[in-house]
Structure formats: structure tokens, C-alpha cells
Amino acid sequence: MTTGRPVLDRVLALGTRLMAQSPQGGAQPTPLAAVGDVPGASLSGPRFGVRGPAAVEKLTSAALDDNTAQELWAVSERLTQTQFRLPAA
16 A cells, blocks of 8 residues: 555555564464463463564453453443343353
8 A cells, every 4th residue: 555655655664664563473373372372361462562473461450450341341332332231240
């Protein structure tokens, strides 16, 4: 994809090379999550947040917060205009 502006296209291409991964690198966390040793309360992703080799990372306390989860669920239902009724835990 190009913007039609050569200078901007070069800047964006450089930023992409610095911040993004190849398709193969971006796909690495998926097989790690599927068949790797990923303990509960963790996830697989790039080691450095958006770039790097696939690694197992612990979830943050914010990701484990029940109130945040309930708020996110409610916002998701409102924005998608869909209600998912789950049995009470």
C-alpha cells in the first residue's frame, strides 16, 4: 500500500521495518500457544510486546481483574448489540 507521497511512503516503510515482524514471525505465538508449555494465567506473544521471538508472558494484574473483565464484557455487548448470557460462576 502506498499513499502516493514518496517521502511519506519511505518513512512508513522504515517504521514498518522497525516496528513490525514478518508474517512468519508474527505467526510464531500461535503454535506456541497451541502446543507449547503455556501455564495458566499467561499468554504467548512477542517477547518485546510488538516485536521479537515468541515467548510465554505472565498476565498483568489488570488482565486478571474481575471488575475490568465485567466492564469490558458490558462494553462489548453494547457495541456489538449482542447479549451473551453466561451461567453464574
